[in-house]
Amino acid sequence: MIALVNISYLIAMLSFILGLKFLSSPSKAKHGNILAGTGMVLAVIVTLISQFFGFSVSINLLLILLAIVTGTIVGKRMSDRVEMTAMPQLVSLFNAMGGGCAMLLGIMEARLGTPPSSASLILLWSGLIIGAASFSGSVIAYRKLAGKQKDKRTRMIMYVSRILLVSFLVIPGLYLTNLLPLGLVSVTLILSSLALVYGILFVLPIGGADMPVVISLLNSLTGIATALAGILYNNTIMIAGGIFVGAAGILLTLLMCNAMNRSIFAVIGGKFNGSGVSSGD
Amino acid sequence: MLEFFNENQEMIYFLILCTFLGIEIIANVPAILHTPLMSGANAISGVILVGAIIIMQKIDPQDYVSLTIGTISVFLGTLNIAGGFFVTGRMLSMFGNKKKK
Structure with a gap:
């Protein structure tokens, strides 16, 4: 489990570096954004799994999932409408x-x-x-x-x-x-x-x-x-x-x-x- | 303080190298990309959500005040990440359209 977390964090870190690098060049900027976003999703999912794997489903986990889903929807809506x-x-x-x-x-x-x-x-x-x-x-x-x-x-x-x-x-x-x-x-x-x-x-x-x-x-x-x-x-x-x-x-x-x-x-x-x-x- | 330095040497090296890397990778950004880059960087700083998840796991399920604060902080972190990447995407797609015209 620790190995999975460490490797995923490493990949996520690389995606942040490359994402920022691409974001600062006009032709690759779009890819940079998608890359950094993917790394972020990976980091969050792996953290969730590593923190809650093996425990029974607790109210803490449910609240986190609820907050993540609403946060994503609200964020998407706000950026679509602006x-x-x-x-x-x-x-x-x-x-x-x-x-x-x-x-x-x-x-x-x-x-x-x-x-x-x-x-x-x-x-x-x-x-x-x-x-x-x-x-x-x-x-x-x-x-x-x-x-x-x-x-x-x-x-x-x-x-x-x-x-x-x-x-x-x-x-x-x-x-x-x-x-x-x-x-x-x-x-x-x-x-x-x-x-x-x-x-x-x-x-x-x-x-x-x-x-x-x-x-x-x-x-x-x-x-x-x-x-x-x-x-x-x-x-x-x-x-x-x-x-x-x-x-x-x-x-x-x-x-x-x-x-x-x-x-x-x-x-x-x-x-x-x-x-x-x-x-x- | 010296003790802290000795115990966390690797981390301090890591911090310094990351600082220079962060400066170097965006050194040649053209002015037109300033705002999208700012927005993208803002989305990356939403990685604080990882910390919010870690601390939510430690909270006692009976402690309703902390649970509420934790849920709000996860929500805020997610909003920063999701909103940040989506709005950067929209900015960049608008650049694409401009060039075609």
Whole structure:
């Protein structure tokens, strides 16, 4: 069984590499998408079999199957109905789903009981914070592209997001040194809600025209959250898939910035006077 | 921390190599493929679903709160994967049509 899992994960990893490679060349892009998708289906099915093979059918398995079937149907419907112009925000919405999944994973892991070492706690919380911030940030990016949310740029937002960034270091530090009189679950819940707020504040000041760049950045963050969760479970396909997306996503973000003739810092800072892209060329 | 490094050396090498591989494989992407590539990469990051399945297996069937959270997370992960690959497929098929015209 372990051999089957390992071989399938290896095949799935190769399909991700080749899929990304093909996706970056115009003539092979379609094959790349199908290849990566097939690898993903293989990885999911093999994981399901290896986790539940030999056990009697439990409510857990039924719920998973139900969630997978509805998820597939809803995903197919959403992507079939979307118009060409609305595709970037749909990508952002799907990315939010992945970030949300990473956040919920962290919460469940905390509810299961204390992970053994402080190293794994740090992994757990990093994945959780990145996932949650990517979730709320992607939702805001989606709303901006859909025209439901305007840019907001105030000093207040800047200060609050800095305080939040510091708190992501301080709260786990206090917990690990036993200075915080709270349980693991409550600390995890506090961290995830702070991260949700941070994600919103991170995207709010950024101009609507820069959203594709931001979505690419958030996408790579989801990849990193996936990789961190993969390290926690010692699961190769999650690490590999997550890191590929994380690394490729950051490069893609920089390439997109170059294509728009903007610097990444100008985008994140929400500046328009940097290189004057607004005066369309 | 040093202990962690010693115990997980192979994993750290793997991480570093994967990072460079991830950068190299998409280095020559033309601007027209930026959005489909982003969407495809987004679908691949849905591999977090594997983690959601693994953790669902560990949950006590009596713990309804965790079961609910787990079901939602599996649903979200699936939506990311399925939606991601389908929407990438649609984007790419539109490129095909444009070229024919």
